[in-house]
Amino acid sequence: MDDWNLIQKIAIYALPVLLAITVHEAAHGYAARHFGDRTAEMLGRLTLNPLKHIDPIGTVLIPAIALVLGGFLFGWAKPVPVETRNLRQPKRDMLWVAAAGPAANLLMAIGWVLMLKLAAGFEGSSYQAPLNFMAQAGIHINVILLVLNLLPLPPLDGGRILLSLLPNRAAHTLAQVEPYAMFILIGLMVTGLLAVIMQPLLRATFGMLAWLF
Template identity: 60%
Template sequence: MLESLIQTLAVAALPVIFAITLHEAAHGYAARHFGDPTAWQLGRISLNPLRHIDLWGTIVIPVAILLFSGGSFLFGYAKPVPVDFGRLRNPKRDMLWVAAAGPGANLFMALCWAGMLKLAWLMPGNDFTLPLSEMSKIGIMVNCVLMVLNLMPLPPLDGGRIAVSLLPHKLAWKFAQLEPWGFPILLVLLFTGILGTVMNPLVIFAARTIESIFGLY
C-alpha cells in the first residue's frame, strides 16, 4: 500500500505542481497584458514553478490528502498571484479575462497531457512508456479538476470573478460581498460531499471530451 502511494506521488508530482503553479502564472500574464504590472514587478510572472509554490498548499496539503484518500482525491493551491484590479485599463471588463486565464491555462495543460498520452500509446513499449502514460492520465485529470473547480461561480474563485465581471454593476457589487465567505462555503461544500456531487460529472465530461479529441476515449 505504502509503496503504491509513493509511486503515485512520484508520478503525480510534476503534473500537479505545474497544474497549480502555471494556473497562477497565467493570471499574472493576463493582468500585465490588461494593464496591471503588480505581479510582474514582484517577479511572479514566470513559468518557473518555484516562484509560485506554497509549502502548505502546493506540497504538504496535496500529499496529505493523496495519502489519506488512498490516492483517490487531490486538492491544492499555489501562492496567489497579486492582481490590483483597480490598475486594469477597464477593471470590470478586464477582470473576466484575468480570471479566465487560470482555468484557460489548465485547459491548455490538459490538452498537452492528452497529446503526451497519445504519444505514449504510439511509442514502442519500453521502461519510459508506462510512467509517461500514467503521468499524462494524472495530468489530464488534475487540470480538469482545477479548471472545473475554479470556474464555480463563487468568489474568490475565478468563476466568481467572471460572474462579477458579467453581472450589472449593482448585482456585481452585492455578489462580490460574498468573497470573505467564499472559502468557508467551499470547505462546507467539500466536507458535506456536495462539491464532489456537483463537480464529478463535469470533470469526467471535460476529461472524456479532451481525450476524445485525441482519440483516447
C-alpha cells in the first residue's frame, strides 16, 4: 500500500475510521440508555450517523496527519454525554457504559478479520486488493482504539472502568488526574512512551485475533 497515493489511502481508510469511531461512541450511548440515562438519546447522539459524532480535529485532522506521516493511525469523536446520576447504580453501571466502546471496537475488529478472509475468495479480481487493504485498515484501527481507550487514565474508557472498580477514596484521587489527561497523553506520545506501553498490548491483541481466526 506504500505506493498508493494519498487520495487512494483516504478512500481505503475513510469507512473503517468512521465506523470505528461512530460505533464506539454510539455503543456508549446505547449502554447508558440501557442503564437508565437517556441524555445521549435526547441530544440526538444515539445514532450511527457519523455526522453526529465527528470531531473536526480528532476524526478528520489527526487521522489525516497520521496517515500522511505514516505513524499509527488513531483519532477520536465527540464524546457521547453520559449523566452519571441518571444511571440506576452510577458506580457499577458506569463500568459497563465505559466498557461498551472498547467492546464495540473488538467486535468490529473481528468483523474486519472475517472481511479479510472474504477478500481472499476474490483472488484475481479487481476487488481483492481494495477489500484486503480496507479489512486490514479496519483491523488495525479498531485494535488501536481498543488498546488506547483501555489505558487506565480518565477520561479514557479504561480510566472510567478503573474508577468504577476502585474504592471511593482511591477513585476520587484518580479522578483528579482527568483535567491533565490530554497533556499526559501528548507527553507520552512525544517521548515515545505511549508506543512502548501500547506495542505489547497491540501485539497480544493481534495475536489473539490471529489465533482465533
